[in-house]
Amino acid sequence: MNSSISEKAMGSYYSNVFSKDYPSTHRLPPAKQLETISELTNALKQIQTQVDTIYQDVAYLRNHSAQSTSKALQTSQSNLGGYSPSVRLAFRIVKWFFLFLIGFAVISVFSATLGGEQFFKPLLSLLEPMLVPVVIVTFCTVAVVVIFESLK
Incomplete structure (x- = not known):
């Protein structure tokens, strides 16, 4: 995630909405809400892309470790084969x-x-x-x- 997105979208939004200086009924202007929503949507898409990449990496590592484990078992069995x-x-x-x-x-x-x-x-x-x-x-x-x- 870009630092500009996190600073803009998260920092300003959370500092304005959750600040103790403002009453709980404080709302952002509609234009700012749309901008913030679009930035958060883009950030969520980037996070989803990262999650998908991590899932692919995990699947690859599982397959690769299963293959190396089976090769190791075959090697150890061939060593005991004598x-x-x-x-x-x-x-x-x-x-x-x-x-x-x-x-x-x-x-x-x-x-x-x-x-x-x-x-x-x-x-x-x-x-x-x-x-x-x-x-x-x-x-x-x-x-x-x-x-x-x-x-x-």
């Missing part, structure tokens, strides 16, 4: 196991910091019997995959 499905399964199991441990560590730190130990202790007592079998299954899966792949 591994057998059992190795990929073992990687996923280990990844989720470590994400679980990290989440559990974060929860324990927050509960200790914020004084929520009375909530954390029952949670720990519930998860403790399940944690040992999960650790055993995770490392056994990794060991089986390592042995299986080394025999190939």
